Amino acid sequence: MKEKIKQILAKRAKIQWFLALGFIALNGVLFFVTPRAAYIPFFVLPLMIISVFFWSRAFCGWACPRAAFLERILSKVSLNKPVPKWMNYYWVSVLVFIILISRVTYVGFTRGLLAAGFLLCLVPTIGALVVGWYSPKSWCAICPTGTLLKTLDRLQIARFKIAKEGKCTSCGACDRVCPMGVEPSKVPLNSGIEQMNCTQCAICTASCPYNSLHLPERLNNHIKQGVAVR
């Protein structure tokens, strides 16, 4: 099983490199070619929202270009500190969400959709760069889009969670590798990681010496059938 997890993580790394380079290219287009690229968030956001109903917050862990840029590229120059605990409080992310969305709405009504889209691209990227120097994935804890996704995920429709089963000695190896500051060691056995900031990235599953952390059941079934690793 460890081998399969490694293959999945290797695949995730490839996807993220592609997304991270795409993120840089998109910002290049936005700033140097055409500001019309600022319309893109309005097309992507509905897809992200729909994804919650199938894969919880896995979009953030697997498909977000900004998160991929933070994890694959910014982490090379970041201090790589853990996500500060206060950033993992839900109300902090809600506050950031309210501030950004009220500003974007105001700009949308006064200066048009393109200006609102530009703000939606620019502010999260600046925010991610600022906090990312300290802790690469800390932006994902307070990202307004992530906040929208985790709020919807509270409806618990997808049930796409990392499961904890078998033996756990609370060694904390999984806590140390989690880029989001989630602590799988504190999750009770025979349950799923329900913390809102878990992005189902699966990094922790490879770290457990007892193989106690498992990929979401649906993904696991694909692996067993050999679909996900082909």
Ligand code: SF4
């Ligand atoms: S790495 Fe495994 S054994 Fe160690 S705390 Fe995490 S789940 Fe428990």
Ligand code: SF4
């Ligand atoms: S708990 Fe595991 S799956 Fe969730 S974000 Fe942390 S490392 Fe990724």
